[in-house]
Amino acid sequence: MKIKQMIAAAALLFSPAVFADNILVVMSDASEMTLKAGTSYETGFYSNELMEPVKIFLDEGHTLTFASPKGMAPTLDVNSDTLDHYKKDQQYYDAHNSLLEKLKITDPDSSPVVSFSRIEQIGIENFDAIFVPGGHAPLADLVANDLLGKFLAHFNKKGKPTGLVCHGPAALLSALPNSKEFEASMKRGEKPQSAAGWIYENYDLTSFSNSEEAIATKYYLKGDELFYTPQDALTYAGGDYKRAKADWGEKVVVDRELITGQNPASAVGVANEMLKMMQ
Numbered sequence: 677m678k679i680k681q682m683i684a685a686a687a688l689l690f691s692p693a694v695f696a697d698n699i700l701v702v703m704s705d706a707s708e709m710t711l712k713a714g715t716s717y718e719t720g721f722y723s724n725e726l727m728e729p730v731k732i733f734l735d736e737g738h739t740l741t742f743a744s745p746k747g748m749a750p751t752l753d754v755n756s757d758t759l760d761h762y763k764k765d766q767q768y769y770d771a772h773n774s775l776l777e778k779l780k781i782t783d784p785d786s787s788p789v790v791s792f793s794r795i796e797q798i799g800i801e802n803f804d805a806i807f808v809p810g811g812h813a814p815l816a817d818l819v820a821n822d823l824l825g826k827f828l829a830h831f832n833k834k835g836k837p838t839g840l841v842c843h844g845p846a847a848l849l850s851a852l853p854n855s856k857e858f859e860a861s862m863k864r865g866e867k868p869q870s871a872a873g874w875i876y877e878n879y880d881l882t883s884f885s886n887s888e889e890a891i892a893t894k895y896y897l898k899g900d901e902l903f904y905t906p907q908d909a910l911t912y913a914g915g916d917y918k919r920a921k922a923d924w925g926e927k928v929v930v931d932r933e934l935i936t937g938q939n940p941a942s943a944v945g946v947a948n949e950m951l952k953m954m955q
Contacts, residue, residue: 697954699733700803701726702824702847703744703781703789706816707751711900719816720751724761724940725809725841727772729947730779733807736951741803742781745817745824747791749784752776753811755896761940792823800830805950809943810842810884815902818847819909820859825850831933832875837953839946841937845883846906848934849913851875858913862904868912877914880931882938883907885919 703726708718733740744750762769780786795803806827808814818824828851831838840847852858854871861868883906884892893901911917920927920938927938928945933953937946 697738698803699738699740699805699807699950700795700800700827701730701740701742702806702808702818702827703742703750704811704813704817705744705746705748705750706813709812709816711897712903713900715898715900717812717897717900718751718754719812720753721809721813722753722756722761722811722842722940723758723776724756724772725811725844725943726781727776728762728943729807729809729839729841729950731772731775732944732947732951734775738954741795741798742787742789743792743795744789745792745821747789747794749782749787749789751813752782753813756811756940792821792827795827796823800827803831803836805837805839805954806831807947807950808840808844808847810840810844810940812843812902814843814847815906819849820855821847821850822855825852825855829875835933837935837950838933839935839937839950840883841943841946842884842939843906845881845936846909848876848881848915849909852913858909862909862912865903868909870912870914874914876934879915879934880918880929881910881915881934881936882918882927882929882942883910883936884939885923888923888939891923 708716711717759769849855852871853873858868886905886907889905907917918929926941926945928942929936930949935946935949
């Protein structure tokens with residue numbers, strides 16, 4: 677383990693002050709994913725869906741711990757690195773991009789991201805909230821991750837704020853009792869069987885919509901398609917899907933401890949709702 681990660685872990689274990697407001701930020705290790713027709717698609721996290729909430733959390737004095745399945749430095753989705761997602765404001769964009777560089781999240785040599793197994797060692801009970809940004813990457817390695825499912829079950833049971841944006845809500849499927857079988861059915865093009873006991877059954881929630889996905893498919897996937905969409909998967913699993921009246925409009929849905937945002941425009945809203953719950 678890198679020295680700075682050892683120090684950070686020690687701080688988590690021995691500093692009670694840190695525990696009061698420690699947010700677990702869940703990332704994906706995926707930098708590419710295979711699509712339905714077999715083509716490879718370069719992917720990663722969406723810039724503003726990560727950095728707008730991260731800046732909000734840090735500005736409010738919260739401690740952030742970044743984690744992914746293997747603890748790899750996550751990849752920025754180049755399609756998201758644009759002023760369009762930052763109010764078309766150069767100064768606003770620069771502030772968030774500068775913070776991303778300062779945190780070294782994507783730096784393969786000094787990224788602060790740790791593995792899920794390390795989070796398990798630290799103890800999921802030492803975290804007060806969890807946040808999952810989007811980009812297509814969560815579909816590659818978060819949907820059927822057993823450890824993530826256990827983490828989410830803890831936050832659900834304890835009523836701790838659980839925020840996810842855009843494609844991030846697909847990670848909620850990891851809490852299905854049969855998440856691997858469910859995902860495999862979706863990839864085969866079958867309607868998966870609803871799994872009894874999903875902790876988010878009948879929750880109001882949202883994610884990137886099918887109509888928005890159709891536009892993304894046209895412009896970014898170069899004629900290929902995803903195996904399944906977050907909207908379909910969450911609906912099949914038993915969620916009560918909600919969406920904005922118009923594509924790309926902000927939509928934040930709050931149901932008990934769960935806070936979900938539909939698209940990039942919803943990232944700030946999710947962060948603000950999480951802050952309200954942490955007060």
